[in-house]
Amino acid sequence: MDAVKRRWVPYFFLSPYMLFYLAFGLIPMIFSLYVSLTSWNGISEKTFVGFDNYKFLFNPDSYFFKSVGNTLLFVSFTLPLQIIFGLIIASLLYSRWVKWKGFFQLVNFLPYIVTPVAVGLMFNLLFDWQSGFVNKILLHLGLIDEGIYWLGDPLYARMVIIVMLFWKGFGYTMIFYLAGLANIPKDLNEAAQVDGASGMRTFISITLPLLKPVTIFIVITGIIGGFQLLEEPMLLLGGAGMGSSAAVIGGPDRCCLTTVWNMYDTAYGSMTRYGLGAAIAYGLCLIIACFSFIGARFYRGEPE
Amino acid sequence: MSPSLRTVFSTTAIAILSVFALLPFYIMLIMGTYQNEDLFTKIVLVPGTYLLENFKTVAASRFDLVYLNSLIVSLASTVLSVFVSAFAGFAFAKHHFKYKNKIFAAVLLTMMIPGQLGLVAYVIEMRYLTLSGTLLPLIMPWVANAFGVYWMTQFIKSAVPMEVLESARMDGCSDVGVFFRIVVAFIYPAITTLSLLVFLWSWNNYLLPLIIINKPELYTIPLGITALGDAYRTDLAAQILGLTLGTIPVLLLFAIGSKSFIRGLTAGSVKG
Numbered sequence: 001m002d003a004v005k006r007r008w009v010p011y012f013f014l015s016p017y018m019l020f021y022l023a024f025g026l027i028p029m030i031f032s033l034y035v036s037l038t039s040w041n042g043i044s045e046k047t048f049v050g051f052d053n054y055k056f057l058f059n060p061d062s063y064f065f066k067s068v069g070n071t072l073l074f075v076s077f078t079l080p081l082q083i084i085f086g087l088i089i090a091s092l093l094y095s096r097w098v099k100w101k102g103f104f105q106l107v108n109f110l111p112y113i114v115t116p117v118a119v120g121l122m123f124n125l126l127f128d129w130q131s132g133f134v135n136k137i138l139l140h141l142g143l144i145d146e147g148i149y150w151l152g153d154p155l156y157a158r159m160v161i162i163v164m165l166f167w168k169g170f171g172y173t174m175i176f177y178l179a180g181l182a183n184i185p186k187d188l189n190e191a192a193q194v195d196g197a198s199g200m201r202t203f204i205s206i207t208l209p210l211l212k213p214v215t216i217f218i219v220i221t222g223i224i225g226g227f228q229l230l231e232e233p234m235l236l237l238g239g240a241g242m243g244s245s246a247a248v249i250g251g252p253d254r255c256c257l258t259t260v261w262n263m264y265d266t267a268y269g270s271m272t273r274y275g276l277g278a279a280i281a282y283g284l285c286l287i288i289a290c291f292s293f294i295g296a297r298f299y300r301g302e303p304e
Numbered sequence: 305m306s307p308s309l310r311t312v313f314s315t316t317a318i319a320i321l322s323v324f325a326l327l328p329f330y331i332m333l334i335m336g337t338y339q340n341e342d343l344f345t346k347i348v349l350v351p352g353t354y355l356l357e358n359f360k361t362v363a364a365s366r367f368d369l370v371y372l373n374s375l376i377v378s379l380a381s382t383v384l385s386v387f388v389s390a391f392a393g394f395a396f397a398k399h400h401f402k403y404k405n406k407i408f409a410a411v412l413l414t415m416m417i418p419g420q421l422g423l424v425a426y427v428i429e430m431r432y433l434t435l436s437g438t439l440l441p442l443i444m445p446w447v448a449n450a451f452g453v454y455w456m457t458q459f460i461k462s463a464v465p466m467e468v469l470e471s472a473r474m475d476g477c478s479d480v481g482v483f484f485r486i487v488v489a490f491i492y493p494a495i496t497t498l499s500l501l502v503f504l505w506s507w508n509n510y511l512l513p514l515i516i517i518n519k520p521e522l523y524t525i526p527l528g529i530t531a532l533g534d535a536y537r538t539d540l541a542a543q544i545l546g547l548t549l550g551t552i553p554v555l556l557l558f559a560i561g562s563k564s565f566i567r568g569l570t571a572g573s574v575k576g
Contacts, residue, residue: 006479007401009395009399009479010395010399010400010401010404011395011401012479013391013392013394013395013399013479013483014391014392014395014396014407016387016388016391016392016447017388017389017391017392017448017453018392018448020388020444020447020448021414021448021450023444024426024429024444024445024447024448025414025422025445025448026422027422027425027429028422028423028425028426028429029417029421029422029425030425031422031425031428031429032421032422032423032424032425032426034425035424035425035428042428085321089318089321092314092317092318093318095314097307097310097311097313097314097315098311098314098315098318099311099315100315102562102563104318104319104322105562105566106558106559106562107322107325107326108321108322108325109558109562110325110326110329110555110558111325111328113504113554113555113558114329114551114554114555115507115508115510115525115526115529115550115551115554116508116510116526117508117510117526117529117530118526118529118547118550118551121529121530121543121547122328122332122547123328125332125335125540125544126328126331130344131343131344131540133331133347136347137347140347167324167325167328170325171325175566175569176569178566178570179566179569179570182570183570224416224418227418228418228419228420230510230511231510231511231526235530260420260511263420263423264511264514264515267424268514268515274424277424278424278425281418281420281421281422281423281424282421284418284420284421285417285418285421288416288417288418289416292416
């Protein structure tokens with residue numbers, strides 16, 4: 001009797017998760033897959049169109065691959081910067097040489113926890129053509145004669161986004177490197193020092209290789225997270241005002257249109273094409289799956 | 305280099321980087337204390353005298369209600385998510401059942417799926433259930449949190465000794481009792497870390513409320529901030545003060561919890 005009863009226990013503990021996942025995770029996902037095969041604006045009847053929405057993703061008018069390219073561009077510039085600076089700060093904080101560790105740790109992590117909407121608006125104000133702090137300082141120092149139109153030029157706008165994402169993200173890598181450093185046995189470094197290795201040498205041949213799993217973790221989560229980028233560029237280029245006004249979808253020449261922004265705009269912004277929006281989401285998922293697969297192979301290949 | 309020189313050098317290096325991290329906050333804080341017109345003409349570096357005036361403008365937009373909504377959403381999401389994750393984590397870490405490893409692998413796989421995948425249908429589902437006029441649609445997606453389950457499973461596996469669980473059961477403690485009286489006591493660090501993360505994620509969430517919430521009474525902070533821009537397009541200073549006010553709660557939370565947050569991370573997943 002008791003044994004029969006006990007068999008149900010794990011399912012009892014699992015059931016809340018499973019029920020919520022089924023109701024608000026899995027069912028919407030499957031229904032979205034169906035929606036992606038239809039043409040639908042949410043009001044009139046759905047018409048089944050097969051893979052037309054997916055075919056349209058390859059049409060430049062959908063901006064799908066352009067938005068994926070933009071997103072990859074941002075990730076490939078910001079991630080290395082974040083890794084380098086995160087690692088430097090973490091090693092400094094972990095060394096014996098820095099005072100007020102807790103304080104500096106918190107300060108450098110702050111940008112990561114700020115609401116992304118606020119980050120976008122903040123940089124929008126800083127880089128404003130007319131009233132922005134950056135232009136005012138540059139003018140004051142005499143480095144430029146008239147204000148630079150930061151957010152109106154594709155190249156500058158992309159630069160501002162990279163600076164913004166770097167600023168927001170280096171604290172995140174720092175935290176994970178700090179955790180990684182704390183897990184490296186202290187006697188390894190001490191043994192190397194006893195053998196006469198310099199600090200730099202110990203860092204390169206012992207610390208760095210041992211941090212490799214952390215780095216791979218940061219790269220994978222960085223790419224996945226990067227693909228979900230939305231609020232920061234949206235608010236940076238759209239400024240305040242609900243969502244994005246039609247004039248500034250994706251910034252100048254849509255050079256800063258991210259994939260999720262593209263999805264939002266297609267389904268809920270300037271268009272209400274639910275089917276195409278769902279197809280963009282599934283397309284994005286496929287691309288993330290490819291990166292996760294490659295990442296997982298690296299991850300598994302590393303230890304031993 | 306002598307040790308003390310090294311300390312000076314390293315601390316200075318960190319301090320310079322920290323200034324870089326803090327500068328945008330500082331400018332934001334300072335700009336909130338000026339009159340709107342001054343922002344266009346002067347370079348503002350020291351606090352101004354217009355803070356109270358700006359504060360009145362923000363208060364007039366019912367920002368307190370926006371705050372309350374965000375608090376409700378984030379607290380409910382956090383409590384439910386942590387509770388449900390710990391429940392599932394307990395099942396995976398300390399029980400045996402059929403297909404356990406396969407189910408766990410499936411949960412891990414869902415971590416890779418971006419949250420936007422089911423979004424279009426989720427919005428329709430919420431309308432169908434006539435929940436779009438409430439805050440519930442903003443809470444539900446956080447409850448089944450795959451990361452939370454993974455996190456709790458790993459932590460319960462290593463932190464809760466099997467012998468303690470077994471002796472409690474010998475003494476006639478029910479399984480639910482074992483969970484609340486014993487497991488919870490062992491996993492406080494994991495609870496703190498996960499709570500901070502879920503609170504942060506739901507507090508900062510923008511896309512879902514942007515699509516679902518259409519009544520100003522239900523706005524959460526990210527929406528409220530952008531709405532301030534609509535109402536006071538010309539009053540930049542008030543809007544900046546709104547930004548600052550919307551950011552303060554999470555800053556406080558992490559200032560208080562950052563030590564245990566990092567301790568939890570170190571003890572948890574990053575081992576590889």
